[in-house]
Amino acid sequence: MTHDIWIVTCVLLATIIAFVLDRFRLDVVAFVSLLSLLLTGILTPTEATAGFSNSLVLMIAGLFVVGGAILESGVADLAGRWLGRVGGTSTTRLTVTVMLASALLSAFLSSTGTVAVMLPVVLSLCRRAEVAPSKLLIPLAFAASLGGMLTLIGTPPNMVVNQELRDAGLEVFQFFSFAPAGILMLTLGIVFMCTIGTRLLPKQGTGAEDATQFQGFVSRPELIHSYGVGGQIREIRLPHGSTFAGRTLRDLELRTTFHVNVLAVSTPGARGPVVRKCNPDTLLQPGDTLFIKSSNEEATTNLIRQGQMELVASPASLPKEVHLAELIIPPRSEFVGRTVRDIDFFRMYGAMVLALQDRNKPVRTRTSDTPLGPGDTLLVAANASALKRLRKSRNNVLLVSEQEEQRESPLTPAARWVVVILIGMLVAMSTGIVANVTAVLVAAALMVIVGAFRGSNAYQSINWESIVMIASVMPLATALEKTGALDLVVGAIVERPGLTSPRTLLLLLFAVTSLLSQAISNTATSVLIAPLALELSDQLAVSPYPLLMGVALAASTAFSTPVASPINALVTGAGGYRFGDFLKVGVPLQFLILIATLSIVPYLFPFNP
Template sequence: MFTDMHLVFLILVVTTICFLVPRFRADLVAVHALLALLLTGLITVPEAFAGFANSVVIMVAALFIVGEGVFQSGLAQKAGDLLVKSTKNSEWKLTIFMLLLVAVLSGFISNTGTVAILLPVVVSLSRQMQLHPGKLLIPLAFASSMGGALTLIGTAPNLIASQSLADAGYGALSFFSFTPVGLTMLFTGILYLWFVGRRLLDKPIEDRTGNSTKFDAAELIEQYGVSDFIHTVKVPVNSELIGRTIKQLHLPATYNITVLEAIKKDRKPLSKITGRPKSIRITVDPSYIIESGDIFLIYADEDAIEKLAADTGLIRQKDSLYQLEEAHLAEVILTPRSRLLNQSIKQVKFRAKYGLSVLAMKHQFSEAKRFTKDEILLYGDSILVHGKWKDINLLSAEKNDTVVLKSAAEETDLANQTQKSMVAGLILLGMLITMVFEWVPAVVAIVIAAVLMVLTGCVRQTDQAYQSINWQTVILIACMLPMATALENTGGVTFMSEGLINSLGAIGPLAVLAGLYGITSLFSQFISNTATAVLLFPVAILTAEQMAVSPIPMVMAVAFSSSMAFATPVATPPNAMVMAAGKYTFLDFVRVGVPLQLLIAVVAIVLLPLFFPF
């Protein structure tokens, strides 16, 4: 007989399969699952939308704003600067200090944002110290996941664990409930990554990597293979193009070319007096007005540049010494949750949005190639862009969609950044103290901190506060909570709980805890750790109640296991983010992550009953 419980499990199985398909967004899958439960009558309308009023959802959204304040104020960047100052060309210091720093930051703000801040710093330091970045970036991602498990607010599953226990009548967890076990896991992980992990990731340094401690534009141009597409042309006297703007020529549409830079003589009085005229280099935008004698650096293939010269009379400079200005180049990677994914360069209007030209791109596991306007941006892509240094810096500040990995652009002038970083630090400290001493409910403390970040200008605009919220995570949590409700209403939770007890209960609660940890660990390698935790917390609580033991160690086992996902590049956003930058393969994560996964599991299973007795 096909019962309501069978229908819930059917919806759950279909939802899980959809989570595994990369082309399906996790939040949209969760919305469809919610609608399926509602339309089949498995949950009521109030139950369906109760998740949106859940305090955990509010806390997660507000924490994104708090994290944005930490990033925009420069507080997180100061932590990156501290990493640079503390390494002193020592691989030991770089590795250990990097792991500790990313873990501490991830305990209080988004681990994805923390990795976005430190990723370019670590890559730059790797180049300076002649280390392959792949030796450090997987440890960076893994440490961010371990750090997120240190505190109540470090990761969404910890917040949901506390709320689940409170709803079941066992009281909420304190701010540092996770810390003793989390710290042991962290130090175990650091030891493993130093003595074992880095040896498994030891890769030969690329031919040009590390030859200079400075940004090397020639290296990027070579890696992306764009040198054959850079051409130099000169505007002759009396050219019909003089006085016209670049936009009026419709060069991209007509010839499929991009004008990158203009070089002209300095006509200032000082140059005339000294008799040593200097060249002025200008990054060309559509409004640039062409003048006689201008020399343009153009990005095009050979046929296009020949046709342009024939049609317009521009003179090609065959043996020009001019090269692209290195301050105008940057290598950019897309974040795992970037809004640019699965769209073409043309669709996202990249140049109009960022003021930058895309020169070339590298798909994951593929060679670099010149981009086409219809080229689809995919997960794991990296791109080479050209533009004004201020636009590169603005793109660098955009952590939700992109991470600027390599750039020689000047730093933006933020005169009040030190003051804002101090304000952001005080707000964050105040929030933590308030939560530790429980002066007000955790959700109130976090929301107040988020509001203060906006009012004090640490988040410069209210719109940026809204944009900083990862709505995919918020919607995912809100829509998956009713799935847990449906499982409880139809007996699905009881069914899974009894299955655990019947298979492992005879051995004892420790075996059941290990079983819960293993099931959670398996699911979290492929689907969202948040979704996994939401579904299994009720199972953990009911299983403990049926065995007449405390549910706290069971719930914490699920929370820790859902966050400790190391075996695949899709297990967590930080794993996905470092994959392109470190030039990793899927097997790199398996080779390094699986032993760490097992080692951390042993630590958790042994320690949880000691700190939280059954």
């Protein structure tokens, strides 16, 4: 091997290892790899930056905006809540309904966005039907992955293999070219989960002991009981003569001095008690009632004694203006590894964190000083405006349960326009009236124009980590081809007669892609494997379409580990799953998809060019 091939190989291996270890952000790892190839002279500046101007990257960015508009406008939420009317109470019927709805949404939305929308809905269905969440959440996640097989925009790997064909000057896949194979895979997935899969999934009591957790819309007592904070919430009054009267909460420093959090302040009024906005500048007056939370009973006693206050009730009856909600930390949240104090959660959202659970186990140490991890859940107290902010913060915190009284209409005034624009984009892409990237970018611009969300929120809806990662990994594939490393791999395969059979080649590509997708991003995997598939098809005079279709399908089979994809990690905590649960259910399903791929893909896309 040449010196350049050694450099590219080392960079590739280092990148894959860093992806697998997952100790650094994916975009940082990919960008450092790109810089390594640029500084070593393997790539020219033009080649190194080509990914950032690639139409595929622009289209994925536009689809993030379109998907964000669908979420912000409430269209996706409305579609999800429709399940409540058709799901029934049978576990089998619920599984079929949830998987069909999840797959349909993920055919047009990102799989992570789909699960973010569906998770609260499914948990609410579990509560109503008295079904363990562990029976439905893995099917939800798997269906979101399978739904990506249905359309061109269902998942980035589909667009990656399509771009590979376009760059080679070949006829590209059409919008619904993936649908025939995708429908078969989805059908297999549903049948498997309703028969064998449901028996392999953990039952209630193996990670979902508390039936009151993760239930969509629940009563206030249920939320308080599930986190065990009922006895920690108290109601105290400032009588005339209290030493705390006439002072602000900032002056009193209740949190640092007495380890007490003030949830609300109620002041007597002519028409009844008035609950005031609680912040550091809130001025306490004689006759005020404070609703406080503290796990230290002695500290609360000292507070009452020093402030010459009166204990009214313990546990307290919180005023209706104080709403309780349950949040889950998504895998790629910026809050992972940080504490509530570091985040300054109250300043950011106006919500007070009452309790924290790590994979369904209460954290006994001080909540504000405990680093947050993926799948951790928070119980918060908030007012109505804070709840709205929390609902929109899907990237960092996902609201999965809130008290029953807080139901609200999910649709915004722009929802009707969002549906029209979405349909127009899909028609344009499926008919080929304009280029796919043009249709997506126009739709993204129109979403902002019609007010689906403000322009700044449109930028926030883009997953920049994914965009930078994809744009940085694409030149790595260029380096493999430029240095001859790709030809070296192709030559090694071609020289082995046992691997040159088209069906064996499809099996090999599927296996490698599927295996890598369990550990690293399926987009990065497809960016690396798609050029190999195309080169092999050229060397062996085999049609590239079945091989590239096999790569795309394999990239959507991230079933076997909780870290195989963000959506698996997202349901792990809510379902109380363990690593082995994904192995037991995921591995058999992957083999089924492999067998189906070897059977149906050559029929739909013959090997003969």
